[in-house]
Amino acid sequence: MATPLTDQEKRKQISIRGIVGVENVAELKRGFNHYYFALAHTVRDHLVGRWIRTQQFYYETDPKRVYYLSLEFYMGRALQNTMISLGLQNACDEAIYQLGLDMEDLEDMEEDAGLGNGGLGRLAACFLDSMATLGLAAYGYGIRYEYGIFNQKIKDGWQVEEADDWLRYGNPWEKARPEYMLPVHFYGRVEETEEGPRWVDTQVVLAMPYDTPIPGYMNNTVNTMRLWSARAPNDFSLRDFNVGDYIQAVLDRNLAENISRVLYPNDNFFEGKELRLKQEYFVVAATLQDVIRRFKTSRKNSSTPLSFESFPDKVAIQLNDTHPAMAIPELMRIFVDIEKLEWDTAWDLTKRTFAYTNHTVLPEALERWPVQLLETLLPRHLQIIYRINQIHLDHIASLFPGDMGRLRKMSLVEEEWGRRVNMAHLCIVGSHAVNGVAEIHSKIIKTDTFRDFSELEPEKFQNKTNGITPRRWLLLCNPGLADLIAEAIGEDYVKDLTQLQKLNDLVDVDAFIRDVAKVKQDNKLKFAQYLERECQVKINPASIFDVHVKRIHEYKRQLLNCLHVITMYNRIKTNPAAPFVARTVIIGGKAAPGYHMAKMIIKLITSVANVVNKDPVIGNKHVDVLFMIPATDLSEQISTAGTEASGTGNMKFMLNGALTIGTMDGANVEMAEEAGQENLFIFGMSVEQVLALDQKGYDAMQYYMAMPELKQVIDQIKTGFFSPKHPELFNDITDMLFKHDRFKVFADYESYVKCQERVSALYQDQKQWTQMVIKNIAASGKFSSDRTITDYATQIWGVEPTDLKIPSPSEPREAIEETARALRKI
Numbered sequence: 001m002a003t004p005l006t007d008q009e010k011r012k013q014i015s016i017r018g019i020v021g022v023e024n025v026a027e028l029k030r031g032f033n034h035y036y037f038a039l040a041h042t043v044r045d046h047l048v049g050r051w052i053r054t055q056q057f058y059y060e061t062d063p064k065r066v067y068y069l070s071l072e073f074y075m076g077r078a079l080q081n082t083m084i085s086l087g088l089q090n091a092c093d094e095a096i097y098q099l100g101l102d103m104e105d106l107e108d109m110e111e112d113a114g115l116g117n118g119g120l121g122r123l124a125a126c127f128l129d130s131m132a133t134l135g136l137a138a139y140g141y142g143i144r145y146e147y148g149i150f151n152q153k154i155k156d157g158w159q160v161e162e163a164d165d166w167l168r169y170g171n172p173w174e175k176a177r178p179e180y181m182l183p184v185h186f187y188g189r190v191e192e193t194e195e196g197p198r199w200v201d202t203q204v205v206l207a208m209p210y211d212t213p214i215p216g217y218m219n220n221t222v223n224t225m226r227l228w229s230a231r232a233p234n235d236f237s238l239r240d241f242n243v244g245d246y247i248q249a250v251l252d253r254n255l256a257e258n259i260s261r262v263l264y265p266n267d268n269f270f271e272g273k274e275l276r277l278k279q280e281y282f283v284v285a286a287t288l289q290d291v292i293r294r295f296k297t298s299r300k301n302s303s304t305p306l307s308f309e310s311f312p313d314k315v316a317i318q319l320n321d322t323h324p325a326m327a328i329p330e331l332m333r334i335f336v337d338i339e340k341l342e343w344d345t346a347w348d349l350t351k352r353t354f355a356y357t358n359h360t361v362l363p364e365a366l367e368r369w370p371v372q373l374l375e376t377l378l379p380r381h382l383q384i385i386y387r388i389n390q391i392h393l394d395h396i397a398s399l400f401p402g403d404m405g406r407l408r409k410m411s412l413v414e415e416e417w418g419r420r421v422n423m424a425h426l427c428i429v430g431s432h433a434v435n436g437v438a439e440i441h442s443k444i445i446k447t448d449t450f451r452d453f454s455e456l457e458p459e460k461f462q463n464k465t466n467g468i469t470p471r472r473w474l475l476l477c478n479p480g481l482a483d484l485i486a487e488a489i490g491e492d493y494v495k496d497l498t499q500l501q502k503l504n505d506l507v508d509v510d511a512f513i514r515d516v517a518k519v520k521q522d523n524k525l526k527f528a529q530y531l532e533r534e535c536q537v538k539i540n541p542a543s544i545f546d547v548h549v550k551r552i553h554e555y556k557r558q559l560l561n562c563l564h565v566i567t568m569y570n571r572i573k574t575n576p577a578a579p580f581v582a583r584t585v586i587i588g589g590k591a592a593p594g595y596h597m598a599k600m601i602i603k604l605i606t607s608v609a610n611v612v613n614k615d616p617v618i619g620n621k622h623v624d625v626l627f628m629i630p631a632t633d634l635s636e637q638i639s640t641a642g643t644e645a646s647g648t649g650n651m652k653f654m655l656n657g658a659l660t661i662g663t664m665d666g667a668n669v670e671m672a673e674e675a676g677q678e679n680l681f682i683f684g685m686s687v688e689q690v691l692a693l694d695q696k697g698y699d700a701m702q703y704y705m706a707m708p709e710l711k712q713v714i715d716q717i718k719t720g721f722f723s724p725k726h727p728e729l730f731n732d733i734t735d736m737l738f739k740h741d742r743f744k745v746f747a748d749y750e751s752y753v754k755c756q757e758r759v760s761a762l763y764q765d766q767k768q769w770t771q772m773v774i775k776n777i778a779a780s781g782k783f784s785s786d787r788t789i790t791d792y793a794t795q796i797w798g799v800e801p802t803d804l805k806i807p808s809p810s811e812p813r814e815a816i817e818e819t820a821r822a823l824r825k826i
Contacts, residue, residue, distance in 0.1 A: 033169055035101060036079075036109035039092065040172040043082050044213075049809030050086075051213045051222040053816070057806050058137045061820045062299045064313060064799050066131065066138040067291055069284065069327060070124040070320035072263070073142045073225060074116030074149075075212070076472070078173045080107050081129075084475050085215040111166040114148035115227075115263060117592075118551045119648050120359055123437075123785075124320055126648070129469040130789040132216035132223040133495065134801035141287040143279060144174075144210050144227035147262040152590045157606035161593050163262075174227075177209045180293075181231070184285040186278065190380050196337060199380040205256045206231040207286035217471050217495060220806040228286045230259035265592050274377065277369060281378060284327035288334060291315060308341060312352035316797035319431070321359045322367045322423035328354060328430035329384040337380070347388075355796045356427035356434050357464070359645050361441070361449045362555065368420040371413065385421055389413055392429050396456070410452050428453050428460075433796045435462040438646035438667045440687065464792055465670055466646040467785035470497050473652045480519040481657060485777075488512065498781035507774050517770045520657055523631035543582035544763050547658070548636035552591040552598040555643040559733070560745050560752055561587055561636055562605055566713045567753055569612050581760040586632075600733050607722040607729075634681075634759055637662030638752065640743040642687040644668075651783040657773045661755060663748070667783070675779035679772050683755035684748040693747065700738045703746035710749050 058065070083089040096103045116122060124140065131138035150161040188202035207228040214223040232253035258275065259282050295314060296306060319325060328350060335346035360366070374382040389412040400406050408415070412425045428434050428450060436442030442463035446454040454461050475482045475494060485493060488506060493499040506512040521541070528541040548561050565585055572580060587605050591598030635653035637644075637660055644666035654660060654671060661681040662668040672680050685693065704711055718734045720727025737745060762769050781787075793799045804822065807815035 033109055036106045037170075037172055039096065039106055040079055040110070043079065043086070043088060043092065044172060046086055046088060047082060047213045047215060047222055050215070050220050050806070051224075053220065053809050054222045054806055055224075056813070057816050057820065059299055060816055061137075062314075063137040064797070065291075065294070065315060066136055066793070066797050066799060067287065067315065067317045068124065068127060068131070068138060068140045068320065069287060069317060069324035070121070070140065070142050071280065071283065071323040072116035072121030072320075073113075073124045073128070073140060073227070074118070074121030075113040075125045075225075076122075077107065077110045077112055078212075079110050080476050081472055082173075082215055084471055085217050087218055111169065111171070112148075113166060113171075114164055115142065115145050117149055117263070117265060119646075120321060123466055123648055126467065126469040126472070126785040127789055128214045128223065128225055129216075129471060130467070130785040132214050132221050133219065133469075133471075134786060134789055134793070135216065135219060135221050135804060135806075136223075136789070136793060136799060136801060138223050140214070140223075140225035141283065141290075142225070142227050143260050143263075143283050144229040145260055145263040146229075149263055149590070150265060150593065154602070154606060157603050157610070159591055159599050159602050161265075174210045174212050177211055177226075180209050180290065182207045182209075182286050182289045183233075184282050186281070186377055188379065190383060196340075197380060197383065198337070199333075203256075204233050205259060205282065206233055207282065209286075209290070219803070220808050226287075226290070228260065228283055230257045230261075230282060232256040265590075265594075274373060277373060277377060280323050281326045281330070281381075284324050284330050287324075288327060288330055291317070292334065308335070308339065308345075308349060311349050313798075315353055316799070317354050318792070318797070319354060319356045319427055321357060322427055325356075325367070325423040325427050325430075326378070326381060328426055329378075329381040329388070332384050332388070333380055336384075343387075347391075351430060351432050354427075354431040356431040358424065358427075358434065358436055358441075358445055358449075361444055361645065362643065367423040368414060369423065371419040371421060374421060382421075385412060385426065388426070388429065399456075406452060410456075424450070425453075432460065433462055434460050435464045435796070436645065437464060437466045438670065439463050439465060440642075440664075440669045441645045441666060444642060444687070462795065464788055464796075465667060465782070466648050466651070467783050467788035468648050468651045468655070469785045470494055470655065474655055478519075478523070478656050480522060481516075481777075484515055484519055493781075495786065496781075497784035497786065500778050500781045503774055503778035507771050507778075513767060513770050513774070516657065516774055517766060520631070520633070520770075520773070524633075527631045539584045540582050543584045544633045544759070545586065545631055546583050546634045546636065546759075547586045547588075547632040547653070548638070549586065549588040550647075550649055552589045552601055553595075554597055554601075554736075554741075555639050555743050556589075557638050557640065557743060557745060557748075558587055558589070558601055558605065559737070560638055560748060561585070562601070562608055563710070563713050563745070563749060564753055564756055565608060565612065566716060567709050569608075570709065570712055570716075581763055583760075597732065597736060600730065604717070604722065604730055604733060611722050632656070632658040633763070634658060635660045635662075637666070637668050638684070638748075639663060639665050640748070641665045641685055641690050643743065651780065654776050654783070655780045657777055659759075659769070659772060659776060661752075661759060670782065671776075671779070674782050675776050679775045679779075681755050681759055683751040685744070685751075690744065693744065698741070698744055698747065700741060700746045703749065704738070707750055709753070710746060 080089070083092050093103055096106065116124070124142075128138070128140045146165075146167060148164040148166050151164050153160045153162055183204045184207050185199065185202035185204055188199055191198045191200045208231045209226045209228055212225045212227070214225050216222070259278050264273075264276050264279070295311060298314065317327065319327065331350050331353065332346055335341040335349060336343060341349070371382065374385070393407055393411060396407055396410055410425065412422055412429065414420045414422055434445075434450070434453075436445050442461070446458075446461050450461075471494065485500070485503070489499060489502040524541045524545060528539050531537045531539060548558060550556050552558055568583070571578070591602055632653055635650060635658040637647060637650040639647075641663045642665060647666040647668070650660060650662065650667055650671060654675075659679075659681065660668065660671060661683070663684040664672070664682060664686050668680070668682075672682060704714060714734060714737070716722065717730050720729070723729040762772070790801050793801055804819060807819055
């Protein structure tokens with residue numbers, strides 16, 4: 001064993017980050033990637049034995065399996081998370097230290113697996129972590145996009161997108177499984193035969209699976225995420241070659257493989273593109289073939305005559321939003337056309353198998369596929385959808401004779417603005433459970449969005465409030481706070497986050513208050529140093545770190561935040577001598593490439609930052625506007641009430657000791673219930689007040705004329721104060737705010753500004769601020785994804801979490817059978 005380095009020798013070490021500048025990151029990765037891959041493969045080796053042992057255990061016990069279908073899995077980096085889950089972090093840290101390397105530098109080598117746009121994909125990743133930690137036999141199924149969410153650059157204040165080539169150096173965490181490659185069919189026609197309809201003359205694309213291990217926390221369980229990659233079949237037409245069309249044949253292969261080439265970046269705006277529909281069907285067709293193969297080859301079914309009667313007892317499929325909705329007609333096609341089941345039997349099995357999670361109530365985000373496109377691409381599935389719809393409408397008509405309005409509203413096929421299939425309606429009709437992702441969101445979908453369906457089958461609709469995994473979002477990202485909590489209440493909270501309630505006993509303990517404040521300040525100092533070193537930006541670590549980090553979208557109201565920044569600027573300019581609590585305002589996020597208004601909002605934010613940060617009168621007051629930060633004092637969750645389904649960023653900030661300023665929207669409502677509304681900064685209209693304003697008619701001009709500060713801010717934007725070379729640059733924004741602002745920025749402006757004044761006042765009393773921080777951390781236990789998954793498991797999927805530990809690979813195979821017997825007794 002090497003001798004530990006002295007302090008002097010440590011200082012002489014040259015870290016990777018110290019050798020090169022930011023502009024040489026690509027060169028750095030080429031030169032030092034072998035260190036990262038060596039460590040990653042070492043850690044992976046500790047995973048593989050547990051991975052195999054887990055699959056052996058599932059074969060022996062033959063549990064009901066859960067399949068989570070999602071077009072997005074925002075997994076992020078795996079190295080540090082895997083070390084934490086396996087309990088290897090300290091050993092790896094010591095080994096890397098002895099080699100004279102820097103662990104943080106090696107972790108920075110890893111590409112970010114950004115196969116998602118934001119909350120939807122990150123939620124799926126958290127769920128996989130919790131499923132493994134709770135010992136569920138669960139699988140994640142999605143697409144292995146070659147290019148994930150785009151990399152964002154800001155040039156001259158504008159967002160510029162760059163491709164995210166995350167696989168360019170390889171991925172040490174995945175394992176290709178060509179032996180399970182499957183065909184997926186497109187186009188063709190339906191031929192009526194004596195044995196029933198046959199889908200013929202199709203084009204075939206092959207689905208190649210890549211498996212990634214998903215470790216549970218300290219329980220030896222390693223589940224699987226299987227992502228499909230599109231491959232063209234190898235059966236080239238020799239006739240084409242003979243006539244010299246070899247090049248075209250190769251190009252056609254590329255067209256087939258485009259299916260898994262890139263993640264669609266518009267996750268809150270539906271675009272009816274053929275490639276997107278291909279992606280959605282591609283993943284469900286491959287996945288259902290895999291699910292049925294596993295069902296048929298299970299220990300029980302491989303030794304007895306096959307019967308699909310037990311299918312819903314052994315298979316639960318969760319649809320993460322409507323993107324995998326084609327799984328419903330696809331499973332019906334398999335049951336009816338291939339397995340030759342009667343329609344009624346197949347439909348009963350299908351409904352008992354599927355459950356659907358709704359993630360949005362925004363009309364523009366709901367998927368509605370044109371009938372003409374479905375008829376071309378998936379003709380047999382359209383026939384099945386038509387039959388499902390006819391039976392559904394016949395049932396509605398029998399219950400409500402003559403109610404044509406109800407039939408029109410509840411039909412799967414919409415006739416207005418061109419014939420389209422409403423995928424949310426298909427999911428509701430084809431599932432045994434439908435859930436929203438926060439109490440207020442679930443109420444809205446029951447009483448408004450899907451009211452007719454809820455009245456028909458009220459027992460089908462549930463709530464499952466979202467959650468986050470504390471392993472990644474506390475242990476990994478904030479080790480100082482995680483260690484402090486462990487010292488105070490023990491380490492069991494990592495798997496039972498409700499134990500954080502014990503921190504309430506320490507709210508008035510001065511020593512603990514000081515320790516929490518010190519952890520926060522250390523995080524702020526570390527980030528300030530990072531910014532100065534890497535970006536040559538200096539910020540005041542004593543200021544309020546006021547953070548608004550999420551996708552740029554009108555409903556998330558980054559504009560409201562921006563108006564407040566300008567208001568603060570104007571107040572300081574008017575009275576520079578007045579006392580002022582320093583702030584560093586961080587507004588960060590990506591705009592979908594085709595979303596013009598979101599890109600204009602980014603340009604406005606950067607333009608305001610250029611003026612505010614460079615004004616000599618403001619400089620010593622320190623109101624900085626930046627674009628990224630992990631150390632947060634104030635978390636901005638300011639969507640219009642009734643528009644944010646849940647949010648998970650709010651939970652992450654709460655768990656990490658940030659206070660929330662927000663509306664009573666999404667999970668903010670439950671956060672206020674858990675922590676006490678007095679421990680959040682709540683402002684703005686309620687859902688009921690928003691609806692009342694809609695009925696009355698929202699008049700933006702009324703607010704503009706009534707509030708001088710708001711008028712001044714808007715006039716500055718309109719007249720080019722922040723864009724002197726192009727005075728009309730932001731006309732699209734001001735026109736939207738006055739003429740068609742669905743999210744009512746002006747209506748909440750006054751309440752928001754006054755609430756921010758309360759924030760500044762409290763921040764001056766650091767003890768009281770930190771006490772409120774502790775109360776929020778103590779109240780965040782409900783928002784663990786372990787709790788969310790436990791609710792899904794017991795109330796929708798019909799499975800029970802277990803804390804049984806699978807025998808490690810070092811134990812004999814017989815240990816699996818003993819554990820299996822113990823599980824059966826439970």
